[in-house]
Amino acid sequence: MSTLATSNQHANSQVAQVGWNREQMAHRCAQDIEEGSYVNLGIGIPEKVAQYVPDGREVIYHTENGLLGMGNSPSADELDPDLINAGKKPVTAIPGAAYFHHGDSFAMIRGNHIDVCVLGAMQVSEKGDLANWSTGAADAIPAVGGAMDLVAGVKTIYIITQHTTKTGDAKILAECSFPLTGQxxxxxxxxxxxxxxxxxxxxxxxELAPGISFDYVQARTGVELLNATEQLDAKGFDNSSVNSSREVQS
Structure with missing residues (x-):
């Protein structure tokens, strides 16, 4: 083995993970989904949230293509090729689940009947603007899709995302530079x-991930943050001021 290869292998072994991994991010979000909630999960890390909702807490999952009461991923014996979620992944249905036309599914979304939606993001602004469908590049996808309806009609929007891009650019900014999904x-x-x-x-x-400091996060954020960790923990934060400017569209 060459000296360079040995050196690179040693360097890689010294790289420690910083913060939460994808599973831990999903687990942390899942703790905040309340008993009895009707929930829509986006593609990617948000899909993992259902795995970590505490045992005994009833949560009903909705998918845009027409299923209320979506269950876990199927085993090989349970697999039904006609039973998929909006991301085209196979799912199961819990006892009492309902199937319906996607038009009715979006009526549930637009009618404010879904309590929580968990989505990914490309950018989020300090005002709560979300960009999660396009970079604006010429070869980007041509339309926003159902995310626009979800952010306008669902009562509470949670975002799960890496704090920065792969190149280290901040994803949490004063203003989004990408086309918006919702304001x-x-x-x-x-x-x-x-x-x-x-x-x-x-x-x-x-709340900070273990081993992470406020200054470390601030240096990787494109807008000034308020440090609420000094006085209050995640469960004690006064949510009365949380995005009170948001008006759910009916």
């Missing part, structure tokens, strides 16, 4: 470094 729609942001609430006073950092 003033985000309530809470879960990243690999922390949990942030969108409030009418600004972005309040309410």
């Amino acid at each position: 003033k729609v985000v309530n809470r942001i879960y990243t690999d470094l922390c949990v942030i609430d969108v409030t009418n006073k600004g972005l309040a950092l309410i």
